[in-house]
Amino acid sequence: MSEGASRHQSTARIEAFSDGVIAIIVTIMVLELHAPAEAFASGDFNTVLATLGPKLLVYALSFLVVAIMLLNHHMLMRAATHATNALYWWNAYLLFWMSLIPLATDVLGDAPFAPMPVGFYGAILTMNAMGFTFLHRSAACIGDKDGVLDDIHREVVRKNWVSTMIYASTVPLAFVSPYISLAIFVIIPLLYFIPEFTPRLHRN
Amino acid sequence: MSEGASRHQSTARIEAFSDGVIAIIVTIMVLELHAPAEAFASGDFNTVLATLGPKLLVYALSFLVVAIMLLNHHMLMRAATHATNALYWWNAYLLFWMSLIPLATDVLGDAPFAPMPVGFYGAILTMNAMGFTFLHRSAACIGDKDGVLDDIHREVVRKNWVSTMIYASTVPLAFVSPYISLAIFVIIPLLYFIPEFTPRLHRN
Amino acid sequence: MSEGASRHQSTARIEAFSDGVIAIIVTIMVLELHAPAEAFASGDFNTVLATLGPKLLVYALSFLVVAIMLLNHHMLMRAATHATNALYWWNAYLLFWMSLIPLATDVLGDAPFAPMPVGFYGAILTMNAMGFTFLHRSAACIGDKDGVLDDIHREVVRKNWVSTMIYASTVPLAFVSPYISLAIFVIIPLLYFIPEFTPRLHRN
Amino acid sequence: MSEGASRHQSTARIEAFSDGVIAIIVTIMVLELHAPAEAFASGDFNTVLATLGPKLLVYALSFLVVAIMLLNHHMLMRAATHATNALYWWNAYLLFWMSLIPLATDVLGDAPFAPMPVGFYGAILTMNAMGFTFLHRSAACIGDKDGVLDDIHREVVRKNWVSTMIYASTVPLAFVSPYISLAIFVIIPLLYFIPEFTPRLHRN
Numbered sequence: 128m129s130e131g132a133s134r135h136q137s138t139a140r141i142e143a144f145s146d147g148v149i150a151i152i153v154t155i156m157v158l159e160l161h162a163p164a165e166a167f168a169s170g171d172f173n174t175v176l177a178t179l180g181p182k183l184l185v186y187a188l189s190f191l192v193v194a195i196m197l198l199n200h201h202m203l204m205r206a207a208t209h210a211t212n213a214l215y216w217w218n219a220y221l222l223f224w225m226s227l228i229p230l231a232t233d234v235l236g237d238a239p240f241a242p243m244p245v246g247f248y249g250a251i252l253t254m255n256a257m258g259f260t261f262l263h264r265s266a267a268c269i270g271d272k273d274g275v276l277d278d279i280h281r282e283v284v285r286k287n288w289v290s291t292m293i294y295a296s297t298v299p300l301a302f303v304s305p306y307i308s309l310a311i312f313v314i315i316p317l318l319y320f321i322p323e324f325t326p327r328l329h330r331n
Numbered sequence: 332m333s334e335g336a337s338r339h340q341s342t343a344r345i346e347a348f349s350d351g352v353i354a355i356i357v358t359i360m361v362l363e364l365h366a367p368a369e370a371f372a373s374g375d376f377n378t379v380l381a382t383l384g385p386k387l388l389v390y391a392l393s394f395l396v397v398a399i400m401l402l403n404h405h406m407l408m409r410a411a412t413h414a415t416n417a418l419y420w421w422n423a424y425l426l427f428w429m430s431l432i433p434l435a436t437d438v439l440g441d442a443p444f445a446p447m448p449v450g451f452y453g454a455i456l457t458m459n460a461m462g463f464t465f466l467h468r469s470a471a472c473i474g475d476k477d478g479v480l481d482d483i484h485r486e487v488v489r490k491n492w493v494s495t496m497i498y499a500s501t502v503p504l505a506f507v508s509p510y511i512s513l514a515i516f517v518i519i520p521l522l523y524f525i526p527e528f529t530p531r532l533h534r535n
Numbered sequence: 536m537s538e539g540a541s542r543h544q545s546t547a548r549i550e551a552f553s554d555g556v557i558a559i560i561v562t563i564m565v566l567e568l569h570a571p572a573e574a575f576a577s578g579d580f581n582t583v584l585a586t587l588g589p590k591l592l593v594y595a596l597s598f599l600v601v602a603i604m605l606l607n608h609h610m611l612m613r614a615a616t617h618a619t620n621a622l623y624w625w626n627a628y629l630l631f632w633m634s635l636i637p638l639a640t641d642v643l644g645d646a647p648f649a650p651m652p653v654g655f656y657g658a659i660l661t662m663n664a665m666g667f668t669f670l671h672r673s674a675a676c677i678g679d680k681d682g683v684l685d686d687i688h689r690e691v692v693r694k695n696w697v698s699t700m701i702y703a704s705t706v707p708l709a710f711v712s713p714y715i716s717l718a719i720f721v722i723i724p725l726l727y728f729i730p731e732f733t734p735r736l737h738r739n
Numbered sequence: 740m741s742e743g744a745s746r747h748q749s750t751a752r753i754e755a756f757s758d759g760v761i762a763i764i765v766t767i768m769v770l771e772l773h774a775p776a777e778a779f780a781s782g783d784f785n786t787v788l789a790t791l792g793p794k795l796l797v798y799a800l801s802f803l804v805v806a807i808m809l810l811n812h813h814m815l816m817r818a819a820t821h822a823t824n825a826l827y828w829w830n831a832y833l834l835f836w837m838s839l840i841p842l843a844t845d846v847l848g849d850a851p852f853a854p855m856p857v858g859f860y861g862a863i864l865t866m867n868a869m870g871f872t873f874l875h876r877s878a879a880c881i882g883d884k885d886g887v888l889d890d891i892h893r894e895v896v897r898k899n900w901v902s903t904m905i906y907a908s909t910v911p912l913a914f915v916s917p918y919i920s921l922a923i924f925v926i927i928p929l930l931y932f933i934p935e936f937t938p939r940l941h942r943n
Contacts, residue, residue: 140350140405143350144350144353147354148358150354151359155358155359155361158362212402223391223394226361230361230364234371237366237368237371241374242374243379
C-alpha cells in the first residue's frame, strides 16, 4: 500500500473532522452576536456601539485564538505519520475544550470587565492550551524520530506549558483586576502568531 | 480504474457527509448550554454552578458517546470496500438518530434526575446503538470475506446487541430510579472506549 | 494532467461544499425541535407527545427528503466529468432552495394541519424539485455522451418534471384539504427511494 | 514527493476549512429567518409576507454574494501552488469578515430601508471586498509567474479595488438615501456573476 493511501486511511478523517468542528466553532460564535434590532432601526449609534462593540471585540479575539490553534493543528498533524487511538482521543479531548470557547466568548462578551466572566474565559483557554500540549506530545511520539525534530518538539512542548501556566494565572488574576487578565488574553495570541513548526513547513 | 479511485467514488462522500453531520451534532449541543449571563456578571458562583454544572456534565457525556460512535464509524467504514444503496440508507438511518442526541442532551441537562428526561435520553441512545448494529451488519456484508474478519464482525455485532439491550433497559429503569440509568449511561461508554476493530487497525 | 487530478480541481470542491451545506441543513432542523422542558421535567407525557410528536414526524419526513436529494446529488455529480460555471450556479440555485427546507419544516411542525404551512412546505419542495431538474440537465450536458446514458438522463429529467408538477399541486390542494398534500409529501419520497442512476452505479 | 501530494499538504486543508466555514455562513443565515408561527397557522398571508418577505429577499442577496465569493475563492486558490503563512492569515482575515455577513443580513432583514442597517451591511461588504483583494494579492504572489497570468491578476486586483470603493460609498450614501445603497448591493453581484479567472478555468 502506498504512503499516500495509508495516510488517507489514518489521519485524514481525524483532520477532516477537526476542520469541521473548528469551522463550526468559529461560525457558531457569530450566532451569539445578537444585534440590537431596535437600536439599529432607529439609528441609535451609541446603543449599537455599546451593545455590539464589546461582543465584536471579544469575538475577534476568540476568532484569532481559534485560527492560531487551527494553524498549529495543521502543523502538528503533519508530524504524525499515522493515526493511533491515543492521537484520536487526545484530539477529541482538545476539541471538547475548543467547543466551549463559544460559550466562554458569549459569557465574556456580555460582561467583559466583570471578574467571573474573565476568569471563566481564562479557565477555558487554560484547558485548551493544556489539551494542545497533550495532543502535541501524542503526535510527536508517533512522528518520525530524527534528532532535529525531537529538539523542536521538546521546545514546542516547553513553550506550550509556559503559555498554559500564563493562561492559568489569568483565572485568579481576574479577581484581582480583570484588566490584567484581558491584557494577557490579547498578548498571548500575538506571541503565537508565528506558528510553531515554521522550519518544518519550509522543509517540505 | 485503480482501487483508490473506485473507493473515492464509493464511500468517500458517505464518510465526508457523516463526518460533517457528526461534527455539527457535537458542536450544536454547545448552543443549548445557555450561560446564565446575570449570575456570571454579578459573580454569583453558586447560581452559575447550579445552572451550568449539570448541563456541562451531560454535554461531556454526550460528547464522549458521539466521539466513540465516530471512531467506530471510521473503523466500520474501512471494512466496506465500496458503497451500496443499503449502506447509504443504514448510514442515513444512524445519522437520523444521532441527530436527536443534541435534543436528548438538552432535555437531560435541564432536569438530569427526573424520570422522563432520563428515559428519553436512554431511548435515543437505544435507537443509536441499534442503528449502529444495523450499519455494522450492512458494512460487514460488503467487506472482504476472510474467515478471521467474519469472526470479528460476528463478535462485534453480538457486543452491539448486548449494549443495545442494556441501553433499552435504561428506559423503564428511569421510572424505577433515574440514578441506575444515569450510572449505565456513564459505564457503557467507558466499556466502549477501546474501539471494535483494534486488530484490523494494526493490520494496515 | 491525469484524469483524477483534473476531476479534483473541477467538481471536488463543489461536491465538498454541497455535502457541507446539506449536512448543516439536516442538522439545523434539530435546533428548531425545542423540547418542552417543563413537561419533560414534570413527567407530563401527553404534553411532550403533543408538542414534540408532530415536529419529530415532520423532521423525519424532511430528513428523508434531504437524504434522497443527497443520494441523487452524489449520482448526478458522478455524471459530470468536469465543473463549469453553469454547473456551479445551478448547484448554488438548488442549495438556496434546500437551505429553506429547515424553515418550511419549522413552519409545518408548528401547525401540521393548517393550510398555509402545508402550502408553504409544498412550495419549497416544488422549488427544490425544479432546482434538481435544472441541475440534472446541466450535469448531463457536460457528462460523457453515449446513447445509453442520454436515454437514462432524458428519462430522469422527465421523472423529475412529473414530481415537480405533483409537488406544485400540493400548494393549491393544501387550501382544499391539507391531508391530501400531506399524503403526497409522504408518498413522493417513497417513490424516489430507489435512486435515479442505479444502472450507472453498477457500471463503475 | 509528487506535486499532488505536496499540494495536498499545503492548500487542501485551507480550502477544506474555508469551504466548511462558508457552508456554515450560508446556512446559519437561515436560522435568523424566524417564521411568524401564528400568522402561518392562522393563514394571515399579509403578515407572513410583510415579516418574511424582506428577510427572504435580503437572505437571497447575501446568498448570492457569498456564492460569488466562494466561486472566486475556488479560482483564486487554484492560482496558489502551495500554502504560506501569509496566505493562511489573509484567508482567515477574509473568513472573519465573511462570518459577519449573517449578522449584517439579520440587521438589514429586520429594517431594510433604515439608514443604519443599510450602512452596516455596506460596511461589512466593504471589509469583505477588501479582504478578498488582500487574499488575491497574497495568492497571486505565490502562484506561477508567467506574464499572461500576472496581467490577469493585476486586472483582477484593480477590479477588486474598484468594487471595494463602490461598496465603501454605500456607507455614507445610506444616510443620504438607503435606496441608492440597496441598488448598489444588487448591481455589484450581478457584475461579478462572471467569475474572475474564466480564462484560467478553460486552460486546465
